[in-house]
Each structure stands twice: as C-alpha cells, then as structure tokens.
Amino acid sequence: MVLGWAIIGAGMHPHQKLAPAIGITPDAELIAVLSRDQGRADAFAETHGALAGYSKMDDLLADSRIDAVFVASPNASHLGHTTQAAKAGKHVLSEKPMATSVDDALAMVQVCQANGVKLGLGFELRFHPAHLLARDLVSQGKLGRIRLLQAHWGRGERGEPEHQPRSGLRSWWENPTTMGGGSVIMGLGVHVFDLVRYVMGQEITEALAMTDGQTDSQPLEHIASMSLRLVDGTIANVSCGRMLPDTLNNFTVYGTDGRFTGTATVWEARMGAVEVVSETVNQTESFEYDYLANFVAELSDFHAALNEDREPTATGTDGLRSTEINSAVIESAKTGRTIKIEHRTV
Numbered sequence: 058m059v060l061g062w063a064i065i066g067a068g069m070h071p072h073q074k075l076a077p078a079i080g081i082t083p084d085a086e087l088i089a090v091l092s093r094d095q096g097r098a099d100a101f102a103e104t105h106g107a108l109a110g111y112s113k114m115d116d117l118l119a120d121s122r123i124d125a126v127f128v129a130s131p132n133a134s135h136l137g138h139t140t141q142a143a144k145a146g147k148h149v150l151s152e153k154p155m156a157t158s159v160d161d162a163l164a165m166v167q168v169c170q171a172n173g174v175k176l177g178l179g180f181e182l183r184f185h186p187a188h189l190l191a192r193d194l195v196s197q198g199k200l201g202r203i204r205l206l207q208a209h210w211g212r213g214e215r216g217e218p219e220h221q222p223r224s225g226l227r228s229w230w231e232n233p234t235t236m237g238g239g240s241v242i243m244g245l246g247v248h249v250f251d252l253v254r255y256v257m258g259q260e261i262t263e264a265l266a267m268t269d270g271q272t273d274s275q276p277l278e279h280i281a282s283m284s285l286r287l288v289d290g291t292i293a294n295v296s297c298g299r300m301l302p303d304t305l306n307n308f309t310v311y312g313t314d315g316r317f318t319g320t321a322t323v324w325e326a327r328m329g330a331v332e333v334v335s336e337t338v339n340q341t342e343s344f345e346y347d348y349l350a351n352f353v354a355e356l357s358d359f360h361a362a363l364n365e366d367r368e369p370t371a372t373g374t375d376g377l378r379s380t381e382i383n384s385a386v387i388e389s390a391k392t393g394r395t396i397k398i399e400h401r402t403v
C-alpha cells in the first residue's frame with residue numbers, strides 16, 4: 058500500500074531533504090504541503106510534485122489521501138500541529154527537537170496515544186549503518202564495558218567569524234521562544250543526545266553543560282559542551298556548535314576491550330567511515346556520500362511500523378527523553394549546576 062504523506066512546513070528542511078526523500082522512497086507519495094501562505098504552498102507543491110498545497114491545517118487534514126504528516130514547522134509549532142493531526146486520525150512523524158518543553162513533548166505522546174495514531178521522531182542518525190554497527194557492538198559486548206563516548210556535531214563556513222542571524226521566514230531560529238531556549242543544542246545537540254541513548258540502549262540521568270549563551274545578553278548559544286552520565290555510570294562528552302567550518306563530526310565509543318570510531322558520520326547525509334579495533338572485531342568501512350539515504354530509511358521505517366503495527370525506530374517516548382535532556386542541558390548552562398534528569402511517565 059502506498060503511504061500518502063503531507064509535510065507540515067514548507068521551509069528549508071522540507072525543501073532540501075524531506076520532499077526529495079519522500080519522492081524516492083518506495084511506496085511513498087507526497088500528497089500535500091502546508092504553508093501559512095497559499096502562494097508558497099502552491100509553489101512548493103509544484104516544485105516537488107505534491108498533489109495539493111494548503112494554507113489551512115483543517116483543509117489539509119480533511120484530505121483523505123493523506124495517511125501521515127511529517128511535522129517540520131518551527132519547533133514551538135510541533136505540539137499544535139501534532140495535536141491537530143492526531144485528532145484527525147493522521148499518523149505523525151515529528152522533526153526534532155520534538156517540542157520546546159518537556160510538558161509539550163509529553164502532551165504530544167499522550168495525544169497520539171489517545172487517538173490511536175503512531176508517533177515517530179526525525180532522528181536520522183539512527184539510520185546511518187555506522188551507528189547501527191556501534192549499537193550492535195555495544196549490545197553484544199564486543200567492546201567490553203563501555204567507559205566513555207565522545208560525539209560532536211558542528212557546522213560552519215570559512216570566513217564567518219561572527220554568527221550570521223537568519224532573517225525573513227527563517228528569523229524564528231533567532232527567537233528563544235520559538236526555538237525552545239536553545240540554538241545549536243536544539244538544532245544539532247539533540248541528535249547527538251539521541252544517538253548516545255540509542256547506541257547505549259540506556260537513559261541519560263545527569264547533565265552538565267557549558268555554553269556561550271543562556272544569559273540575558275545572549276539567550277541563544279552558538280557553542281555548547283556537555284557531559285552526560287548514563288544509568289550504568291558511563292560518561293558521554295557531547296559538543297555542538299556553529300562557526301566551525303572544519304569540524305570533524307566524529308563519534309567514538311571507548312570500551313575496556315576496544316574502540317569504535319565513526320569519522321564524519323554525525324551528519325544528516327550518509328557519509329564518512331568507521332574503524333573498529335577490539336579483541337574480536339577489527340574492521341574498517343567507508344560510506345559513499347548519499348544526501349538522502351538516512352531520510353529514506355527513516356521514512357521506510359515509519360511505513361513499516363504502520364504495516365507491522367509496531368513502534369517506529371525513534372518513538373514518541375524517545376522524543377520525550379531527548380526533550381528532557383535538552384531541558385536539563387539548558388538549565389545547567391543557565392545555572393552552572395549539574396542537573397539530574399527526571400523521566401516523566403508516559
């Protein structure tokens with residue numbers, strides 16, 4: 058059965074990645090897109106071969122060809138769009154960060170449960186084969202007891218010594234309310250927090266952060282360094298930032314019997330290489346650059362979850378847990394204190 062998708066949001070991410078990925082995913086069809094402006098909705102639909110553009114959520118949700126919505130609106134709009142979609146019986150795949158507060162994230166999980174629709178999260182790093190290998194190595198004990206993880210996601214262009222604020226339709230990225238109190242933490246760090254949880258199969262219990270923001274004079278950070286403690290005591294060092302044009306975007310897992318390194322795998326495109334050195338596994342592998350492969354895998358997984366009536370690989374609860382980490386990290390950056398993470402019951 059073909060899955061009919063609508064994208065909620067007609068911005069950069071849907072334009073560059075989500076619509077093209079839906080276009081090449083087997084058994085997926087882009088039915089519609091939502092913009093606040095009918096002209097922009099129609100233009101997006103024409104560019105990407107969608108059957109309809111809508112400027113009203115109710116009109117979009119009344120379109121019976123739509124089975125699932127990909128919520129890719131500004132962060133603070135994810136809750137409202139998810140709530141409307143769930144109440145209309147549409148399945149939801151939400152972009153990260155799931156929400157701008159833990160309460161909102163919990164409400165998203167609950168409204169999808171109450172209305173019997175699936176909720177998934179757009180954590181595409183879970184679909185990079187390098188990270189699947191890391192997860193297998195950890196769960197099979199091939200690296201021994203894991204002691205430390207180091208993971209980093211940065212970006213930038215040379216010749217930009219100062220942050221260039223986003224403007225126009227993208228100016229919401231500079232607003233602490235629409236962003237949820239974090240900038241690179243919400244844009245990049247949240248992916249890495251989720252990757253650590255996914256690879257380790259454990260929750261994060263404590264966070265300590267140092268950033269150049271979260272102050273009255275600079276509410277949003279451009280660089281952030283975090284120490285996270287997992288349930289079994291393993292520590293993860295995570296950093297993220299902009300104005301880092303030559304960033305490595307590596308992911309390393311150190312165990313008592315070996316090491317996994319993903320070189321340049323922490324990026325939305327599938328790319329980079331892995332090296333494993335250990336008592337029992339020694340291997341290298343490189344990945345040809347593929348801009349959309351992780352997104353296609355994410356879309357296919359969501360469709361399979363519907364067909365098999367199982368949870369998607371990244372669930373609503375995963376989104377809630379990552380939001381709890383975002384919130385703890387932001388609070389730690391503000392206060393300078395280590396924050397214990399309270400896990401909300403779903």
Ligand SMILES: NC(=O)c1ccc[n+]([C@@H]2O[C@H](COP(=O)([O-])OP(=O)(O)OC[C@H]3O[C@@H](n4cnc5c(N)ncnc54)[C@H](OP(=O)(O)O)[C@@H]3O)[C@@H](O)[C@H]2O)c1
Nearest residue numbers: 068069070071092093097129130132152153154226227229
């Ligand atoms: N998974 C990933 O790797 C990844 C990558 C990038 C982004 N994302 C996520 O995807 C979402 C969208 O990101 P994006 O880069 O596409 O955003 P964007 O290009 O800035 O566009 C968002 C769109 O939202 C509308 N909009 C702007 N300000 C608004 C406001 N104050 N209230 C409501 N709508 C507003 C505008 O469209 P209209 O005026 O036409 O409605 C705008 O084009 C974000 O949550 C982001 O974190 C995920």
